[in-house]
Amino acid sequence: xxxxxxxxxxxxxxxxxxxxxxxxxxxxxxxxxxxxxxxxxxxxxxxxxxxxxxxxxxxxxxxxxxxxxxxxxxxxxxxxxxxxxxxxxxxxxxxxxxxxxxxxxxxxxxxxxxxxxxxxxxxxxxxxxxxxxxxxxxxxxxxxxxxxxxxxxxxxxxxxxxxxxxxxxxxxxxxxxxxxxxxxxxxxxxxxxxxxxxxxxxxxxxxxxxxxxxxxxxxxxxxxxxxxxxxxxxxxxxxxxxxxxxxxxxxxxxxxxxxxxxxxxxxxxxxxxxxxxxxxxxxxxxxxxxxxxxxxxxxxxxxxxxxxxxxxxxxxxxxxxxxxxxxxxxxxxxxxxxxxxxxxxxxxxxxxxxxxxxxxxxxxxxxxxxxxxxxxxxxxxxxxxxxxxxxxxxxxxxxxxxxxxxxxxxxxxxxxxxxxxxxxxxxxxxxxxxxxxxxxxxxxxxxxxxxxxxxxxxxxxxx
Amino acid sequence: xxxxxxxxxxxxxxxxxxxxxxxxxxxxxxxxxxxxxxxxxxxxxxxxxxxxxxxxxxxxxxxxxxxxxxxxxxxxxxxxxxxxxxxxxxxxxxxxxxxxxxxxxxxxxxxxxxxxxxxxxxxxxxxxxxxxxxxxxxxxxxxxxxxxxxxxxxxxxxxx
Ligand code: SF4
Ligand code: SF4
Ligand code: FES
Ligand code: FES
Numbered sequence: 001x002x003x004x005x006x007x008x009x010x011x012x013x014x015x016x017x018x019x020x021x022x023x024x025x026x027x028x029x030x031x032x033x034x035x036x037x038x039x040x041x042x043x044x045x046x047x048x049x050x051x052x053x054x055x056x057x058x059x060x061x062x063x064x065x066x067x068x069x070x071x072x073x074x075x076x077x078x079x080x081x082x083x084x085x086x087x088x089x090x091x092x093x094x095x096x097x098x099x100x101x102x103x104x105x106x107x108x109x110x111x112x113x114x115x116x117x118x119x120x121x122x123x124x125x126x127x128x129x130x131x132x133x134x135x136x137x138x139x140x141x142x143x144x145x146x147x148x149x150x151x152x153x154x155x156x157x158x159x160x161x162x163x164x165x166x167x168x169x170x171x172x173x174x175x176x177x178x179x180x181x182x183x184x185x186x187x188x189x190x191x192x193x194x195x196x197x198x199x200x201x202x203x204x205x206x207x208x209x210x211x212x213x214x215x216x217x218x219x220x221x222x223x224x225x226x227x228x229x230x231x232x233x234x235x236x237x238x239x240x241x242x243x244x245x246x247x248x249x250x251x252x253x254x255x256x257x258x259x260x261x262x263x264x265x266x267x268x269x270x271x272x273x274x275x276x277x278x279x280x281x282x283x284x285x286x287x288x289x290x291x292x293x294x295x296x297x298x299x300x301x302x303x304x305x306x307x308x309x310x311x312x313x314x315x316x317x318x319x320x321x322x323x324x325x326x327x328x329x330x331x332x333x334x335x336x337x338x339x340x341x342x343x344x345x346x347x348x349x350x351x352x353x354x355x356x357x358x359x360x361x362x363x364x365x366x367x368x369x370x371x372x373x374x375x376x377x378x379x380x381x382x383x384x385x386x387x388x389x390x391x392x393x394x395x396x397x398x399x400x401x402x403x404x405x406x407x408x409x410x411x412x413x414x415x416x417x418x419x420x421x422x423x424x425x426x427x428x429x430x431x432x433x434x435x436x437x438x439x440x441x442x443x444x445x446x447x448x449x450x451x452x453x454x455x456x457x458x459x460x461x462x463x
Numbered sequence: 464x465x466x467x468x469x470x471x472x473x474x475x476x477x478x479x480x481x482x483x484x485x486x487x488x489x490x491x492x493x494x495x496x497x498x499x500x501x502x503x504x505x506x507x508x509x510x511x512x513x514x515x516x517x518x519x520x521x522x523x524x525x526x527x528x529x530x531x532x533x534x535x536x537x538x539x540x541x542x543x544x545x546x547x548x549x550x551x552x553x554x555x556x557x558x559x560x561x562x563x564x565x566x567x568x569x570x571x572x573x574x575x576x577x578x579x580x581x582x583x584x585x586x587x588x589x590x591x592x593x594x595x596x597x598x599x600x601x602x603x604x605x606x607x608x609x610x611x612x613x614x615x616x617x618x619x620x621x622x623x
Contacts, residue, residue: 167519172528183524184506 006072015068022050022063025076032076033085033114035092035201036153037064040263041162047153048088049114052076060084085118093119095131095176097148105203107216111151131176139169140187141267142208143197147179150204156180156196163264166190180204191356195264198253209271210251214240222441223255225428227318227421228269229350230359232430233261237273237422237441247442249273249422259434266356276420281404282448285415299414300458303399304334309382311336312397314389315372317345317361320426320438323451324363324370327387330455336383340367341391342374357431365429387451388418403454417448424450466507468515472496476515486516490526494533502542503534531585539574539581541619543567544598547584550591555607559595560584562609566616579620 004017008030015024020043025032035047043064051060055073060081063074075081093111100106133147157169157180168188172181182188188196197207219238226233234255241247252273254265283290286299313331315324317340331338342364351358361367367374376395384397392402392410402412405420425440449457468476476493480486493516497508504527506520513520527533534542545563547556564570567580574581590596593605597612604615 161519161521167521170521170525172525174529183509183521 004068004070006068006070006074008074009076017070018067020064021052021066021068021072021074024068025052025063030076031117032063033089033110033118034064035110035151036155038155038199038263041155041158041199044154044158047092047151049085049092051081051084051088053078053081082118085114086121089114089119090121090124092151093123094125095148096151097130097132098127099146099149099203103146103149103203104206104211105149105200109203110201133179138208139182139193139205140189141193142271143188143193144206144208144211145180146204146206147181148204149202150180151202152178152180153201155199155201156205159196159199160188160190160193163195164190164192168193169196191266191268191352192264192354194267194270195254207251214250218242219250221253223439224252224422224441225362225436225438226252226265226269226272227362227428228266228272228360229347229357230362230364230431231261231355231357232362232428232434232436233257233265233269233355234436235265235269239442246445249276249442260430260432260436261355264355268350268356275406276422276442279407280420280448281407281415281417282446284417285412287413296414296416297457300401300416303383303401303413306399307382309398310377310379311383311385312377312381312395313338314384314386314392314395315340315367316388316390317342317364317367318421319363319387319451320421320424320428321363321366321370321435322426323387323424324366324372326452326455328370328372330459333459336385337373337377339373339376340389341376342367359431362430363428365431365433366427369429386412403451405448416454418454419448419450423447424452466497466501466505466511468496468511469500472500487518489516490518490523494523494527498533502540503537537574540579541599542581542583544583544585544588545571546586546588546590546594546596546598548587548591550587550594551596554594556595558609559597559607559612562612566613 002017003014005012005014013024013028022037032050032052034050036044037050045062045065048062050063052063053075054061100112106112135146135148137145139145152171154171157171160166160169168182168186169180171178173179194207197205218240220240221236221238224235224237226235234257236253236255237249238251238253239247239249252270254261254263256263284293284296286296311334313327313336315327315338328338345361345364346358347360348358350356381397384395384400386392386402388403388405392400400412401414402410403416403418405418421438422442423440423444425438427435427437429435476489479489479492490512493512494504497504497512509520509523509527512523527535545556545560563582567575567582569575569580569582571582571584588596588598590603590605595607597604597607
């Protein structure tokens with residue numbers, strides 16, 4: 001296809017002939033309101049919000065269904081088009097409940113945004129004339145539907161019919177009675193279902209897990225990578241520190257990356273933020289009792305020096321590459337064997353053809369690249385130093401030091417708290433060999449050290 | 464509960480398939496056949512149609528809920544549909560409704576306990592020139608008066 005020039009709002013843009021006008025508008029941040037269009041779902045042309053004026057055409061046209069042609073002259077602004085948008089919005093809002101104060105979408109709601117941009121009209125309808133629908137319907141898969149707030153954009157139904165092909169949702173009835181629904185007696189049930197909460201431009205679909213936890217304008221969104229499996233889906237971590245409290249993560253949301261996850265993430269990954277907060281190992285534990293850092297470091301040295309014999313270091317395949325490299329150097333220094341057994345990482349029940357990988361360890365590729373062995377030496381182990389590898393219980397060692405992000409029952413002489421991935425930074429290599437940097441997002445009031453920080457402290461002790 | 468098309472209906476569906484590029488085009492005829500066969504369209508029927516014409520049940524259900532002429536709940540042997548739109552409303556629909564209600568002891572949307580009658584109100588039946596109008600099953604009854612309604616219902620009651 002050929003590249004051609006078209007004029008939008010008196011500026012010239014180059015675009016592929018025959019591509020969608022709305023894509024060009026989105027790409028160049030030219031403001032155009034829309035509900036039903038979505039890059040992952042394509043054009044549906046049902047909401048009529050995306051109207052623009054095209055020279056030579058009598059009536060305004062929807063940008064989501066307009067193909068770019070030679071010599072096109074487009075206007076996205078002006079009194080005329082603003083009036084058209086105001087009228088369409090008024091129709092969209094005719095039966096919309098006045099829920100904003102109690103609606104979880106407020107602050108990230110397209111209806112609110114567009115009303116402020118193009119609406120601002122006096123309502124012609126009395127509240128008592130509004131057609132009511134059902135509220136807080138538990139659809140299943142942790143998604144709650146409020147039928148009254150729906151603008152019938154069909155993004156959610158197209159997600160279940162075109163993307164997951166599970167066909168749970170549909171718009172039933174017609175006119176004022178049309179609403180989103182599952183089949184009677186059936187539930188929304190697929191491992192990607194919660195993506196419809198992000199897709200829904202309004203507060204009709206909300207997450208059972210997130211709703212009423214936090215007003216969105218208090219949240220900071222920071223880019224990160226999901227550690228749920230070796231796919232390495234790109235996410236936003238939405239977090240906030242309330243006064244007198246610790247920095248808290250409230251949700252993960254997908255972040256677009258066409259090379260890795262497209263627009264979506266799986267539900268299990270989405271909810272895996274809980275592991276970063278629940279049941280954390282925060283104390284240093286020596287022989288079953290909490291202790292101070294000085295005591296812990298002394299114990300660390302004593303355990304290292306208590307007799308000769310085989311030292312084995314275990315490293316979790318979810319650690320960052322930089323951390324693994326550091327551990328590798330440390331192992332050489334100690335003359336220890338470094339291993340990252342993969343046994344517990346393969347999960348065929350989790351895997352599917354789309355995003356979810358059977359390799360549950362997010363940085364398994366780096367283990368392979370760094371040449372770290374994945375089985376255990378069968379010699380007798382004198383000292384085991386574990387960097388958050390899940391599997392220590394089955395290993396027989398005389399002495400055990402375990403660095404842990406989350407509490408776990410294990411026979412260890414010394415347990416030291418470790419930062420989780422959001423509290424540290426580094427690189428992950430996903431199953432397709434794509435390297436992705438993951439910045440530090442969370443700073444706790446009383447932070448657990450990262451692997452690198454521990455390495456520095458412990459080596460000072462050793463030297 | 465289960466649903467199966469009769470042999471004749473299955474043959475009709477097969478014959479219709481050749482008329483369209485894809486069997487997916489057959490949701491409306493299949494829904495009609497199911498409704499004529501059982502007097503209403505059950506969820507089981509929707510599943511069966513989905514299997515037959517290779518569409519997810521939700522797609523069939525959407526169509527079935529869109530058209531008000533499909534009954535998704537069982538109706539009586541005689542489904543009385545009284546027109547409530549403008550011309551009929553102006554020409555005495557209220558009186559007809561009252562008469563039907565009293566005579567049958569039913570409110571719109573209800574069915575008689577013996578399963579003989581269901582009373583509903585519908586939008587314009589397209590016969591405004593002969594308002595007020597009601598439709599019982601596939602038959603139109605025009606220029607209604609209370610007396611006319613009595614004669615019609617008497618004959619139906621006799622027949623059943
Ligand atoms: S969906 Fe948007 S406009 Fe509607 S109540 Fe929620 S925040 Fe308000
Ligand atoms: S529930 Fe949300 S996504 Fe689904 S049709 Fe309604 S507004 Fe659109
Ligand atoms: S985005 Fe174009 S009609 Fe909805
Ligand atoms: S209004 Fe009753 S048939 Fe048209």
